[in-house]
């Protein structure tokens with residue numbers, strides 16, 4: 001039986017979160033979406049964790065920029081979306097919907113969630129009730145539609161909404177306060193949003209991270225996950241893109 005995973009947050013660039021995930025029995029460690037190498041290598045060193053893998057959710061440089069240097073420093077193998085392999089030259093393993101990626105006896109299911117990018121994937125570890133969603137789902141928000149449609153994003157969020165409610169959602173950015181300000185406009189009568197935004201304001205002014213979130217919390221407060229259909233999601237996404245909160 002593998003041990004429970006230990007998950008460490010590494011802030012990077014202006015608002016990225018890189019996640020270090022460690023299984024103590026096997027001593028395997030994976031890095032999710034390394035925007036850059038230096039703070040990841042420093043945190044792993046500080047914890048005495050040896051990095052054995054890198055998992056990418058999509059090709060954007062703020063999710064893959066550290067791949068080459070971490071691979072060079074540690075020999076880690078790099079896993080990422082097959083559909084974006086041409087844009088992630090450091091990949092060792094290309095994965096698709098339904099593939100599984102092991103970490104010290106735990107298994108992550110690969111979910112294809114295209115919309116932010118055409119090949120975006122998420123890594124869901126059902127036995128640990130955690131999901132790494134990259135730039136698909138954010139606390140009270142969702143990713144911008146750079147390479148896909150509102151219908152695809154709606155389908156992705158409805159799919160994630162069906163995961164067990166206690167599932168912890170690890171997003172790749174600290175966007176919660178800005179998302180929350182828009183959520184208040186999208187759903188002015190939603191008391192759960194109002195309360196959460198107050199909590200988020202307090203956390204952010206104290207320098208505290210607001211990620212991970214949970215599926216249950218997003219079901220109650222995320223206007224994109226709560227959109228009735230793709231049209232409503234599309235309208236909200238456009239409004240948020242222009243929103244100056």
Ligand code: ZN
Pocket residue numbers: 058060063116135
């Ligand atoms: Zn991105």
Ligand code: FE
Pocket residue numbers: 060062063135172173
């Ligand atoms: Fe990003």
